[in-house]
Amino acid sequence: MADIMKKVCRADEIIGRVGGDEFAILLPETDEIKAKIIKKRIIDTAATTMLDSIVVSLAIGYAVKESADQDIKEIHIQAENRMYKDKLRYRKRVKSQTIESFINSINTKYGRERIHVERVSRYCEAMGKAMKFNEKEMNDIKTAALLHDIGKIIVPAELLNKNRKLSKKEFEVYKRHPEAGYQILKSVDEYAGLAEYVLYHHERWDGKGYPEGLKGEEIPLISRIISVADAYEVMTAQEAYQKTENKEKAIAELKNCAGSRFDPDVVKVFVSLWGQA
Ligand SMILES: [Fe+2]
Numbered sequence: 142m143a144d145i146m147k148k149v150c151r152a153d154e155i156i157g158r159v160g161g162d163e164f165a166i167l168l169p170e171t172d173e174i175k176a177k178i179i180k181k182r183i184i185d186t187a188a189t190t191m192l193d194s195i196v197v198s199l200a201i202g203y204a205v206k207e208s209a210d211q212d213i214k215e216i217h218i219q220a221e222n223r224m225y226k227d228k229l230r231y232r233k234r235v236k237s238q239t240i241e242s243f244i245n246s247i248n249t250k251y252g253r254e255r256i257h258v259e260r261v262s263r264y265c266e267a268m269g270k271a272m273k274f275n276e277k278e279m280n281d282i283k284t285a286a287l288l289h290d291i292g293k294i295i296v297p298a299e300l301l302n303k304n305r306k307l308s309k310k311e312f313e314v315y316k317r318h319p320e321a322g323y324q325i326l327k328s329v330d331e332y333a334g335l336a337e338y339v340l341y342h343h344e345r346w347d348g349k350g351y352p353e354g355l356k357g358e359e360i361p362l363i364s365r366i367i368s369v370a371d372a373y374e375v376m377t378a379q380e381a382y383q384k385t386e387n388k389e390k391a392i393a394e395l396k397n398c399a400g401s402r403f404d405p406d407v408v409k410v411f412v413s414l415w416g417q418a
Contacts, residue, residue, distance in 0.1 A: 176203045200228035238328040251301035262286035264370035287336040292322030338363040365404040
């Protein structure tokens with residue numbers, strides 16, 4: 142950090158550490174316009190400085206002392222307040238970027254994931270429409286479906302790409318992904334409201350699912366819908382399975398599991414939409 146500031150600052154400027162990870166720079170003869178330019182220069186330099194491939198992030202606030210009778214302490218407080226505001230804004234931005242980078246990393250680990258979540262989201266959207274969801278619920282279900290597997294970031298690539306059944310030990314690892322997804326989304330303001338839908342997308346209507354073994358309507362409706370759409374998508378995933386015959390088999394399987402694995406009402410809606418496909 143000190144290197145970045147030294148690179149950016151002029152020789153007559155004084156840099157000092159004022160807290161563990163806080164620095165102050167005194168800029169003589171600097172008006173607001175110049176202060177803004179310096180702020181931008183520091184941000185740009187930090188953004189291109191990589192430390193072990195982590196982009197250096199920082200928040201900056203400034204205040205200008207315009208007359209001799211202004212108390213420098215007041216100016217410092219003003220600058221500090223602006224820095225805290227900047228920090229909040231920055232955190233939000235960084236967290237959304239983190240979500241994106243997680244998604245990219247899952248997509249790299251497991252090539253089919255992007256198509257999978259997009260299809261699940263489309264099924265969910267149509268289900269929401271059929272179930273007369275309002276605008277907020279529609280947005281929630283579409284986004285939750287797109288993010289339902291984000292916790293797979295913790296699952297090793299070799300497990301995601303396995304074509305055979307997972308061993309008991311491997312399945313234990315795989316089973317942690319809803320909880321991991323929950324933790325990730327909970328930490329981002331924008332998505333915190335969707336965290337529970339993701340947490341419960343592997344629960345079963347009969348209470349034999351995971352992670353908590355919730356039963357029936359204890360499971361949020363959006364999670365129950367994602368669960369059905371998810372299963373259908375997986376059953377019809379491969380090109381060969383896109384044939385009518387296999388779609389019929391998948392629908393039969395959903396019907397078969399209505400009341401055990403799946404919410405029977407949700408299956409009914411699903412079948413009414415795609416049962417004849
Ligand atoms: Fe999942």
